[in-house]
Amino acid sequence: MKKKTLPLLLMGAGLVSGSVCAEELVQWHTNSLTYLYGKNFKVDPSIQQTFTFEHASGWSVGDLFLFVDQINFNGKGANDGDDDRTLYGEFSPRLSIGKISGSNLAFGPITDILISMTYEFGKGDTEAYLIGPAIDLAIPGFDYFQLNTYLRTTDGGRPGDNVWQITPAWSYTIPVGRSDLVIDGFIDWVVDNDKNSRGEYHANVHINPQIKYDLGKALGWREKVYVGIEYDYWKHKFGIEDGGYVSEQFVGETNQNTASLLLKAHF
Template sequence: MKSILCGLALAGGVLASAQASAGEWLQWQSNSLTYLWGKDFAVDPETQQTFTFEHADSWKYGDNFLFVDSIHYQGKKSASAGNSTLYGEFSPRLSASKVFGQPFAYGPVSDVLLAMTYEFGEGDVESYLIGPGFDLKVPGFDYFQLNFYKRYTDGPRAGDNVWQITPVFSYTVPMGKSDVLIDGYIDWVIGNDANDHGDYHANLHVNPQIKYDLGKALSLGEKQLYVGIEYDYWKDKYGIKDTPYFDTNQNTASLLVKVFF
């Protein structure tokens, strides 16, 4: 466990140092480590604990988001599952407003972007996503993004050449001397049950975190230490159609501790 945390922290430090060396190109950055524990997961082993490194930044021509999950299975395991696995996503976006030096905004749209995502992990899990993205001004929200992707996969992996719609959001609720932060994303993948890479059913993944700013409540500094839960609802997980014989609908929550550095 210590080696995992050290590895994730080292990766974050290297990335942060590389970004900082860009000088005026980097506008802001954020790095964090999260620990999750939960059960009642579908398809994969039911009980899991996860260590997550996250990085987000805004730079001269766009923004980036990266996360890497180290997932550890506990208890009952499927025949194909080992004790752990790695999974991550890198999502760079290029801003039309920043690239062309003039605002691309109209009504609730505050910016237009070229959105991309690279999904990676152990085994045959590579996917490449590209499409238009929009930053929206939604009252009350800290930010609200709406990205439209065309998905492309390598090799025999299902889900090639289908569309995905991904809202990303953050909302802060004041509570006493601290705040509750609700942030996360929704992935709605439009399936293609007869594509060239095998059956792939439409699926919906709703994954918000509900976190209390414990650091602010204890006067240790705001936006540094959070506790809460991560809710995970996934209908037809991995594009596998739910049946009476194989449950692929996931509805669970994990305990969460998150530290920013």
């Protein structure tokens, strides 16, 4: 881990140590594996197969979400060099002010106030560190709705340093016959531009919902097994201006608009 992550870890460790004695640390957790197949991706090769491990859990001091993608490429793109696969992941703990203080912070639709953090990692020059305030909202019909804001920090002064990002995340369940249709996902909206000696990073928006049917529930299985699609819209993907460059190489179109077939199993 880089030195700039230490303050985040130390702060989290101190808050955890003061709260663990009061109640059980881990309150709930779930894991899943997902397979995706899609075409028409931009910047990276256009055909991709993705295997994803996800973990989500609730803690006595907040919550945690993490995922790791292995992305297999078919063909070549502007941003992949000679690799036919890559790894990418995010580690996202959130500290609940309400849980840690033992206070009820509910106000109107707001149910809690949190400190949200994310560490982005992958092959090559991809590390980023995010921290900022967040709120949880009670919106009728939604299973959950989070609104996270972050200040992004990158290593080595690469583009995308010291810019703000807004990330809502949600889940909505619709009963369908003997089962459910679940619509969940997130939006990453980076609101600032950043121009430095290593290039220019453009404001961008990434909309990534999954629309999936609980086949496991329909068949009477114990575990959740979903089939559906993942929609992926990304304006100025990776902060690259549409028609722009990566490492002096012309990229062309970076506005991504595609969907992937999805199979997801929880365990």
